[in-house]
Amino acid sequence: EAGVTQFPSHSVIEKGQTVTLRCDPISGHDNLYWYRRVMGKEIKFLLHFVKESKQDESGMPNNRFLAERTGGTYSTLKVQPAELEDSGVYFCASSQGTSRYNEQFFGPGTRLTVL
């Protein structure tokens, strides 16, 4: 069974440009989460989808970030326009159910560098 996949693995863009990150969760996982880790800081939650619905977007930093999960399968996270402080590693995770005992499976991350 394939794990969580993310694309691209690395992205280097200039300030003001737009970048779209993609996450493909494990097949059958209704829950999809986005996290990010900026340099020297802890991994922080961004948002949580249950199927195609946003369950919790309390961690989204501002309206430059837009997450979608059309059809409840893969998800995209768009940053527009990108700022220097958006640099970091963006992780996607998925889990099978919302039971509080469920393990979240993480993808390898997308390393975003904004110049």
Place this chain on the structure above:
Amino acid sequence: GQSLEQPSEVTAVEGAIVQINCTYQTSGFYGLSWYQQHDGGAPTFLSYNALDGLEETGRFSSFLSRSDSYGYLLLQELQMKDSASYFCALQGGAGSYQLTFGKGTKLSVIP
């Protein structure tokens, strides 16, 4: 909000036992999880404690004391491949299922 504290670095000898402590502050949570991360790769789930006490999974054990706001990860029979970063994370609370991570502990296993 929630916050967690764990040591930034720990060094231990191959074959030995090491304990990584985690203290936290929160108004409510479902459980405490531990994740391992090699060289910035994907964090990998190790263990989860919903209730007080010890959970054992092979060479890894995790402990939680809700009354002390404290937990730890115990790694036994250390191997060189255990060199990695280890994160404690509070799972959810009040209907949320997000993970709140500590900054991570870098474990170096030496021969």
